[in-house]
Amino acid sequence: MSSEKIEFPGTSLSEKDFEKGNILYNTDEMHAEFAWDTGVGIGSYLAALKDGVILGSYCSTCRKTVVPPRTVCEWCFRPMNHYVPLHDTGKIMTFSLCYVTWDVQRIKEPLIPAVIEIDGASSGHGILHLVNEVDPQLVRIGMRVQAVWKLVEDRQGAITDILYFKPSEEA
């Protein structure tokens, strides 16, 4: 093929082609429902959240504490069945100020997703959660935060038993 000859195939459509009815199309919605078993590692994690505890697991070979807990150590592939309660405080490793929802609706007040390094876990080991009760413009990497829990009677054994993290009072 020579450079002067390249003609690329493919036909671009625009929204107007749909509005004018130039294009035939077929729509359908998929309804898929699942019930996921939480298993041993995450099952223990969720049960602990219901009790107001963030649980990690410890590998005595690698001397690592990871969160969420799991049954096998990724580094040495040995069983990781030593569960340890961690603190419900930590440090923001990174965050975003997000102005769109999961289905691309615009929102004025940003959501603040963050990776939070949990105190008691090995350095750099965190979880994904939300930060709230803070001026979005003041959130910083390295900021100390603490979990805000649902009322005991409302907890379900889910990650949402932690409502969000807020800047800790010590900060």
Next chain:
Amino acid sequence: MGMRKVAVIGAGMTKFVRRALETPKELAWQASHMALQSCELTMDDIEAVCLGTAPDSFDGIHMNGEYLSDGSGGWNKPYMRSYVGGGTGVFVPIQGWYHVASGLFDVVLVVAEEKMSSYYPHAQAAFLTIFDHTTERPLKPNLLWIFALEMNRYMTTYGISKEDIARVSVQHKRNAAHHPAALLGDAEITVEDVLKSEVLAWPVQRLDVSPVSDGAVAIVLAAEHVAKRLTDKPVWIEGVGWHLDTSYWTNRDLAYPRYVEYAARMAYEMAGIREPRKEIHIAEPYDPFDYKALHHLEGLQLAERGQAVQMYIDGTAGRNGDLPICPSGGLLGVGNPIAAAGLMKVAELFWQLRGEAGERQVPGRPRRGLAQAWGDLMQVGTVVIMGR
């Protein structure tokens, strides 16, 4: 290791568009047909077909590999789909490579297709399912979160400004203005335009992001004895590498893509490359977001950690620079039909190394290039090194 030499001998691609008239299998056929024509082969000459397409949820078709089999020429042949998320586009030529390098086949067609426009109203929602169903999805994440979180970690760790990162988007979109198949080429775009675009998930703004697209790409691979009969300009696959990091993405440092480093080291070793910054003449790192190109250049050892942006500031990364980056226009400019976008980078190296890239041609008769893609849950790196 007893492996045979493998050459790329033909390439084809469709235009990358926001919404294509053609169905996924029609797009796959168009790219395949063009690739076969470019090396004057027919489907009778093809012994096996390797297909790459990213999650089924985009096309909305379960077992998309089987659906695409007629358009990509899989009928009546050994045919298999490979999949490593966004890394698929540079993994599927690796799959084709070991089909031929092993001696199992002499001529193989490699096809990658994505039609993201089918998901309604926006493909973004299809990404929700990549997060862990129990520990993350109840927080209602969207795909932008992981990019925004990684970008912020990267910027803050090395003290890189958004103004400087925006240079990547500007340069790739300007490069794409010379690509006849590009969706978002723009010769006039400026850093200011990027910084003024809508804030989606700070620090990510609209023009930091590549567009959702439809498209397909195909290449033809051949063993040495066949390639030398068919063309005077074979482009050899000199090295391949791939590597996976932990899927517990909140348990690792997002500032540096170690999995890309390991994939690159595997490929460099195979290609006998000791000094990649001198021995690679063109690089097509994966650039679905502007900071990702920088992140990957560092993982590829083409820049020091935190320093890749200097290549854009001092002109090294420009089409006429010492190490042109994404002369195609990349995903930011040409478009991002996931698997097809990765294979587009391999096709671009093929055209560049043969001196057939038209207005996009990098000067100085480049001898060796590298293409890289990235995917799954931010943890897979795939690398192909090609030379003439």
